[in-house]
Amino acid sequence: MPSISPAVTKTEILSDSVSSLSMLQPEHISAGIRYALATPPHVLVHQLTIKPIGEPF
Template sequence: SVSPGYVKTEILEANFKASGLSQPPDMKGLLDKFPSLQSEDVADSVLYVLATPRHVQVHELIIKPVGEPF
């Protein structure tokens, strides 16, 4: 499995819209203060796992942005 830390995507905004709720106005500013991965970072890690030789098993890959507090 690939387990990323905080990834900066539009998923939170989309979830709020889908649920009919409005995103708290200060949430985006708060989340922008956290170190984050980009979606390309996660995609690159998946490509790495897929590119390993057939005799290699990757059971878990945890990737986090440097400085992530949680």
């Protein structure tokens, strides 16, 4: 089973105190998932880490 590891993503569950961080949009995560699902049957995406450019950690 693949592992999808997104970085901080802008959702309604985050407080405004994290708004200074580089954040991904939910569309970025769904695009990564679509990519992993679109690979041919003989290809395994074992781990997918999605991070914004400039993330400090």
